[in-house]
Amino acid sequence: SQQGEEDPQALSIQEGENATMNCSYKTSINNLQWYRQNSGRGLVHLILIRSNEREKHSGRLRVTLDTSKKSSSLLITASRAADTASYFCVGAGNNRKLIWGLGTSLAVNP
Amino acid sequence: NAGVTQTPKFQVLKTGQSMTLQCAQDMNHEYMSWYRQDPGMGLRLIHYSVGAGITDQGEVPNGYNVSRSTTEDFPLRLLSAAPSQTSVYFCASSPTPGQLNQPQHFGDGTRLSIL
Numbered sequence: 001s002q003q004g005e006e007d008p009q010a011l012s013i014q015e016g017e018n019a020t021m022n023c024s025y026k027t028s029i030n031n032l033q034w035y036r037q038n039s040g041r042g043l044v045h046l047i048l049i050r051s052n053e054r055e056k057h058s059g060r061l062r063v064t065l066d067t068s069k070k071s072s073s074l075l076i077t078a079s080r081a082a083d084t085a086s087y088f089c090v091g092a093g094n095n096r097k098l099i100w101g102l103g104t105s106l107a108v109n110p
Numbered sequence: 111n112a113g114v115t116q117t118p119k120f121q122v123l124k125t126g127q128s129m130t131l132q133c134a135q136d137m138n139h140e141y142m143s144w145y146r147q148d149p150g151m152g153l154r155l156i157h158y159s160v161g162a163g164i165t166d167q168g169e170v171p172n173g174y175n176v177s178r179s180t181t182e183d184f185p186l187r188l189l190s191a192a193p194s195q196t197s198v199y200f201c202a203s204s205p206t207p208g209q210l211n212q213p214q215h216f217g218d219g220t221r222l223s224i225l
Binding site: 033 | 154210
């Protein structure tokens with residue numbers, strides 16, 4: 001099945017540092033969303049970036065989308081221990097199906 | 111705000127047993143779906159519904175049944191549990207079907223083990 005590839009699979013940083021995670025697809029994608037999943041909980045929507053947007057900000061989050069490279073990145077600035085979670089991208093494919101990435105596990109150490 | 115509520119949170123079954131995972135949402139969302147989450151596999155869509163009385167298969171529907179008699183409820187039935195169905199199951203909803211730019215609201219999951 002189609003899946004997004006997320007890089008890195010795991011990331012460990014110190015509090016206050018920035019965290020960058022990437023998402024790439026083998027198929028064309030349109031709108032792309034990022035979700036956060038805390039341990040033992042459901043996914044929570046973070047941000048949506050549309051296919052005609054290149055960059056979007058929401059608080060400490062910055063998302064980019066490059067449709068020609070079929071990739072997106074999520075930057076979390078000034079990270080906090082509470083940002084420790086798994087982060088997933090999900091893209092809308094041309095077949096109108098959602099394609100989920102495998103996730104990046106982020107650990108922010110106090 | 112309750113959002114999406116899943117019950118039970120944990121369940122252990124024996125091979126061959128049947129059970130129903132419950133999902134309810136109080137946001138009057140038309141679209142509801144069931145996913146399973148397995149290590150290294152990401153989220154996989156099992157079944158979805160675009161409104162009361164309408165259901166359809168997702169990516170991995172075998173071994174599961176769903177129904178949507180009301181807007182609020184979307185139960186997932188395991189007909190004859192198999193060890194391969196050991197997973198974490200998530201129910202999600204969004205306001206309007208067919209809109210791929212809408213955020214989905216997730217429940218906290220049901221952790222199911224089949225022995």
